[in-house]
Amino acid sequence: MINFNGTIVSEDANLLTQNRAFLYGDGVFETVKVLNNKVLFLEDHYFRLMSSMRVVRMEIPMNFTMEYLEEQILSTVNENSIAHSSRARITVYRNDGGYYLPKINTVSFIISAVGLEKQLYSFEKITYEVDLYKDFYITKQLLSSIKTTNKIINITGSIFADENGLDNCILLNDSKNVVEALQGNIFMILGHKLITPPVSEGCLNGVMRKQILSLANKIANLEVVEEIISPFDLQKADELFITNVIKGIQPITQYRKKSFATTRSAEILEKLNEMIGTI
Structure with a gap:
């Protein structure tokens, strides 16, 4: 049982109690722009994500290829009907277990996405x-x-x-x-x-x-x-x-x-x- 905002509830009711990204900031992420069902600068994002995971000593899954990442991002934006113009974020975090020292270095990921009004880049504010x-x-x-x-x-x-x-x-x-x-x-x-x-x-x-x-x-x-x-x-x-x-x-x-x-x-x-x- 845990105390959530003054109420005692089952620990299973809150998935964040063991999440290492929540507890320790033990995660990395990439924010990408999708335009007309294409991930802009995909290769640069992919290799930066792989580099980031190596820097923090996460275990990179064998299936975590650039093609797999692209497929997962596009399936997310298409499911939300925003593939024409959207921003998507992939967060990779070390799996539960341990305190500062993790018990394992395997990872999970979450992809979220929101639509963007404009496709091309423009100056959004005249004065800044x-x-x-x-x-x-x-x-x-x-x-x-x-x-x-x-x-x-x-x-x-x-x-x-x-x-x-x-x-x-x-x-x-x-x-x-x-x-x-x-x-x-x-x-x-x-x-x-x-x-x-x-x-x-x-x-x-x-x-x-x-x-x-x-x-x-x-x-x-x-x-x-x-x-x-x-x-x-x-x-x-x-x-x-x-x-x-x-x-x-x-x-x-x-x-x-x-x-x-x-x-x-x-x-x-x-x-x-x-x-x-x-x-």
């Missing part, structure tokens, strides 16, 4: 204001580059942003350098340079980040570099934008007293939509 989040910091380590079910910094940062009338916050690492935004990687345009922090700074090894780096290399007069960005550098930028696979590109228009253009961001967004239209 951000500031730094300095209550907690990202550590420069391998675990910071994968998507685990422990996202408490992103949660507290999102609450901070909401309380202060901000659209997003920029996270810093323990060296006080820029890492990423709450919901995606961050890019800075300065003159003819497109700059984003290297993964070694603690940022997520984002799937959309990879696409943007590849696309930007094909745009004339734009040099792509991965280098450390300080908070002071942000105020020197011509443009700032955030990327993830669901929203694509979200330009930042205001950081403290500095306003930013969105010209090159729009150019990259156009190239991105051209690319997914051919997938």
Whole structure:
């Protein structure tokens, strides 16, 4: 028996009492965009998920192939009649047993999905204001580059942003350098340079980040570099934008007293939509 919100009930009534993702954050996940019954950037998502499972020493099932993952995602979105445009999340967690030390390393997974109104990427907000989040910091380590079910910094940062009338916050690492935004990687345009922090700074090894780096290399007069960005550098930028696979590109228009253009961001967004239209 367990106590659930003041009522004694059978432990079987709550499946979370032994769930390791719930108890210890012992899980990893991927969020994907489905467009016209296709999983965008499937290979990148699959290999990042496999890498994440290896990093946290989960046992990868023999049948957990890229084709199997695709089949499971598409069956979920089709069952919900949202295969034309949707976001799906696959959460992989270590099976029940043990405390900090698990008894086994086998896994289970859950896939959930919701429909999206738009198929192509677009700028959802014309004005988008951000500031730094300095209550907690990202550590420069391998675990910071994968998507685990422990996202408490992103949660507290999102609450901070909401309380202060901000659209997003920029996270810093323990060296006080820029890492990423709450919901995606961050890019800075300065003159003819497109700059984003290297993964070694603690940022997520984002799937959309990879696409943007590849696309930007094909745009004339734009040099792509991965280098450390300080908070002071942000105020020197011509443009700032955030990327993830669901929203694509979200330009930042205001950081403290500095306003930013969105010209090159729009150019990259156009190239991105051209690319997914051919997938």
